[in-house]
Amino acid sequence: MNLFSRGIRNAFRNVIRTSSIIIILALSIGLSIAMLAAKQAVQDKIATVKQSVGNTVNISPAGFRGFEGGGTALTSDQLAKVSKVSHVISVTQMLSDRLDSNTTNLQSAIEAGQLGQRFGPGSSDTQPQLPTTDSSSSSPGTGTNTITRSFTPPVTITGTNNLSTTAAFNGNSAKITSGATINASSDENVALVGKALAEKNNLSVGSTFTAYNTTITVKGIYDTGTTFGNGGVVVPLATLQRLSSQSGAVTSATATIDSLDNLATATTAIKSALGSDADVSNSQDVASQTVEPLESVKKISVFSLVGAVAAGAVIILLTMMMIVRERKREIGVMKAIGASNAKIMGQFIVEALTLTILGLLVGTLVGIAAASPITKTLVTNSTTSSQSQQFGGGPMGAPGSNAGSRPVGGPAFRSIQQTSRQTLQNISASVGGSTLALGAGLAMLIAILGSAVPAYIISTIKPAEAMRSE
Amino acid sequence: MLQVNNLSKVFRSEGGSVTAVDDISFSVDDGEFASIVGTSGSGKSTLLALLGALDSPTNGDIIIDDRTITGLRDRQLVDYRRKTIGFVFQNYNLVPNLSAVENVMLPMEYAHVPASERRKRAKKLLEQVGITDEKLQRKPGRLSGGEQQRVSIARALANKPKLILADEPTGNLDSENGTMIFDLLHKLARSEHTTILVVTHDLDIAGRTDRTFKLKDGKLQKK
Numbered sequence: 001m002n003l004f005s006r007g008i009r010n011a012f013r014n015v016i017r018t019s020s021i022i023i024i025l026a027l028s029i030g031l032s033i034a035m036l037a038a039k040q041a042v043q044d045k046i047a048t049v050k051q052s053v054g055n056t057v058n059i060s061p062a063g064f065r066g067f068e069g070g071g072t073a074l075t076s077d078q079l080a081k082v083s084k085v086s087h088v089i090s091v092t093q094m095l096s097d098r099l100d101s102n103t104t105n106l107q108s109a110i111e112a113g114q115l116g117q118r119f120g121p122g123s124s125d126t127q128p129q130l131p132t133t134d135s136s137s138s139s140p141g142t143g144t145n146t147i148t149r150s151f152t153p154p155v156t157i158t159g160t161n162n163l164s165t166t167a168a169f170n171g172n173s174a175k176i177t178s179g180a181t182i183n184a185s186s187d188e189n190v191a192l193v194g195k196a197l198a199e200k201n202n203l204s205v206g207s208t209f210t211a212y213n214t215t216i217t218v219k220g221i222y223d224t225g226t227t228f229g230n231g232g233v234v235v236p237l238a239t240l241q242r243l244s245s246q247s248g249a250v251t252s253a254t255a256t257i258d259s260l261d262n263l264a265t266a267t268t269a270i271k272s273a274l275g276s277d278a279d280v281s282n283s284q285d286v287a288s289q290t291v292e293p294l295e296s297v298k299k300i301s302v303f304s305l306v307g308a309v310a311a312g313a314v315i316i317l318l319t320m321m322m323i324v325r326e327r328k329r330e331i332g333v334m335k336a337i338g339a340s341n342a343k344i345m346g347q348f349i350v351e352a353l354t355l356t357i358l359g360l361l362v363g364t365l366v367g368i369a370a371a372s373p374i375t376k377t378l379v380t381n382s383t384t385s386s387q388s389q390q391f392g393g394g395p396m397g398a399p400g401s402n403a404g405s406r407p408v409g410g411p412a413f414r415s416i417q418q419t420s421r422q423t424l425q426n427i428s429a430s431v432g433g434s435t436l437a438l439g440a441g442l443a444m445l446i447a448i449l450g451s452a453v454p455a456y457i458i459s460t461i462k463p464a465e466a467m468r469s470e
Numbered sequence: 471m472l473q474v475n476n477l478s479k480v481f482r483s484e485g486g487s488v489t490a491v492d493d494i495s496f497s498v499d500d501g502e503f504a505s506i507v508g509t510s511g512s513g514k515s516t517l518l519a520l521l522g523a524l525d526s527p528t529n530g531d532i533i534i535d536d537r538t539i540t541g542l543r544d545r546q547l548v549d550y551r552r553k554t555i556g557f558v559f560q561n562y563n564l565v566p567n568l569s570a571v572e573n574v575m576l577p578m579e580y581a582h583v584p585a586s587e588r589r590k591r592a593k594k595l596l597e598q599v600g601i602t603d604e605k606l607q608r609k610p611g612r613l614s615g616g617e618q619q620r621v622s623i624a625r626a627l628a629n630k631p632k633l634i635l636a637d638e639p640t641g642n643l644d645s646e647n648g649t650m651i652f653d654l655l656h657k658l659a660r661s662e663h664t665t666i667l668v669v670t671h672d673l674d675i676a677g678r679t680d681r682t683f684k685l686k687d688g689k690l691q692k693k
Contacts, residue, residue: 002579002585003579006568009567010567013567329563330563330566332524333559333563333565334576334580335524335548336522336524336551336557337551337552337557337577337625338548338551338552338577338580338581338629339548339580340545340548340580341544343580462524463519463524463525
């Protein structure tokens with residue numbers, strides 16, 4: 001029998017009280033472990049998302065809103081400045097244009113559909129047609145007129161100097177399913193054609209089509225897996241600039257930076273180099289915007305963790321204070337028969353540790369069971385709420401306006417956002433060794449904090465009290 | 471062995487001050503069995519607490535074996551209580567969740583007696599006071615008052631103290647058990663050559679000790 005065995009045995013002097021304390025402590029410690037796991041899972045997810053979006057800087061003409069217009073095209077000279085910025089390892093340039101019946105013999109692979117009909121006057125394959133009003137279906141003044149428009153979406157042609165970027169394929173990854181790729185840095189009249197467009201126009205490798213009164217040869221057919229992505233044409237940048245009479249013009253560019261660590265510095269330097277002529281944003285901005293809900297979940301988990309630890313410490317504190325008060329006379333007797341304050345404190349700390357360790361054991365099971373559901377619930381609630389706020393307004397399909405809070409543009413960035421948002425939902429928390437070790441450390445902290453005040457009370461108890469009769 | 475010089479203890483509170491022990495001087499010889507008698511509130515227990523270093527005096531000195539214990543530091547006082555003093559309380563004050571033998575082993579643990587010796591010595595002491603066999607493992611709640619007090623005496627003897635301070639050791643016992651406990655203390659004082667100072671209000675008991683000091687209102691009366 002020594003200090004440790006007495007401390008452990010004392011923890012079970014009142015079995016009902018001990019069981020109750022262990023259950024309450026287990027809930028507190030379990031919540032702490034669940035919150036630690038949630039924080040770790042969220043932190044890992046944030047790192048994954050930020051890593052996955054890469055180290056790129058998006059550059060577009062200031063005020064540019066895609067085919068809705070706005071802004072003045074960037075020039076090759078401006079982008080040459082970007083290439084010279086420190087840490088920039090490459091600059092992918094793109095020029096986008098739309099081909100209508102006046103400029104190509106291609107038929108769009110995409111039907112306008114009901115949504116497209118709303119943009120009727122935007123079609124240019126024929127003279128814009130005025131909406132037809134079917135007066136028979138409504139009475140004047142009722143406001144229920146049926147509007148019918150005739151609209152065919154144009155064919156998008158993209159010129160790029162780098163085919164490895166997804167931006168050239170409307171933000172999608174493309175696979176050459178037939179033929180070969182083109183040399184993006186050449187000035188040849190060659191093209192890659194989307195699978196759907198090729199099927200619509202009976203094109204195959206070696207076929208030709210007309211654009212800008214020039215015959216262009218199909219070198220390859222690509223597949224992006226999306227209807228929209230498969231409806232375009234991709235040509236070398238210089239070719240499109242020449243054919244569309246937009247020499248040196250660029251509608252978007254993506255600068256690749258040597259490392260994530262230099263992304264912020266390089267972004268600032270690019271902004272400085274281009275001044276007010278361009279809107280510059282980096283992929284981390286998009287990622288940060290996307291992982292904003294996770295940041296709030298992280299904060300919630302930290303606050304909950306602190307709260308749970310504090311609650312555990314208070315539980316132990318009150319329990320030990322109650323026990324010390326209850327055994328005040330016994331403490332006095334122990335002092336009278338030769339126990340030092342340290343010995344008595346040690347015995348009570350062992351008792352507190354015993355309760356805490358038992359609480360930790362049960363709490364670990366609670367934490368393991370609760371970690372994933374709690375994390376999923378927090379993340380789902382946060383991301384749903386955040387997305388409804390972000391997409392609450394703003395014109396559909398307007399490039400660069402999908403963020404709601406701040407404009408970041410380009411198909412590449414829309415793709416990053418979509419991917420990142422999807423990965424956010426696929427989160428699961430697991431209680432690993434490090435989380436358990438941290439949880440055990442927190443439990444010890446709870447025991448020590450909870451024992452501190454009772455230990456002080458012990459040191460102030462005068463043994464003379466033991467001599468006085470009850 | 472024990473020398474008390476001009477010892478006083480004054481308890482101060484907002485309502486005023488109470489002098490529990492008032493300028494007491496006396497001495498007890500080595501191996502003597504002495505008693506202190508007095509009515510309730512006469513300061514007997516306070517005096518015993520001062521002698522046992524459980525409380526500090528307001529004035530005066532306590533000298534045991536030529537060592538002044540008043541003014542010792544906390545750590546030295548713990549050591550003094552551990553090695554020099556053995557306490558016997560009126561209401562036994564055994565630790566309720568420890569067995570009889572474990573209660574006797576407890577002071578030995580505080581005095582750093584090797585674990586192997588503790589149990590052996592505790593059993594021997596308990597045998598001396600008549601606690602044997604299965605009663606060794608009984609917790610205080612399963613022992614009679616007399617048995618508990620016997621365990622308490624064995625515990626007081628655990629570290630072979632020079633001075634045993636007993637506060638009304640028979641106060642909670644019937645006369646038969648009271649006499650038996652008193653006889654036991656008397657026998658141990660003789661066999662172990664231990665000095666014993668008993669506080670009691672029972673004049674019969676006091677009359678059987680070697681010397682009796684009478685306390686009244688904190689002052690020592692001439693016998």
